[in-house]
Amino acid sequence: MPTISIRISEKEKKELLEYGNLSDSVREALRLYLDKKKSQRILRRLEELQRKNPVKTTTLDEVKLLKEDRGR
Structure with a gap:
């Protein structure tokens, strides 16, 4: 499976972690996009x-x- 790197702020990281594992959240976000x-x-x-x-x-x-x- 290919690996990608993204840059996110600490705030974005914290928000993503609220929804579970970081990689799963990013994967789901990419799928939705x-x-x-x-x-x-x-x-x-x-x-x-x-x-x-x-x-x-x-x-x-x-x-x-x-x-x-x-009427038919």
Whole structure:
């Protein structure tokens, strides 16, 4: 497993130690950071796709579609 080095202040170290082992806390923080970045990338891609093919309906349109569907 690769090893990384980070610089943190004593205050940050103290805060991280409140959540358990320092290496586990940093590992979890990195995992959360990477998950957040991945989610942001997916949302940006979704926004791009929605701009290319916008689907806009009003609440009244939705109600009309639901009524039509129930009538079948």
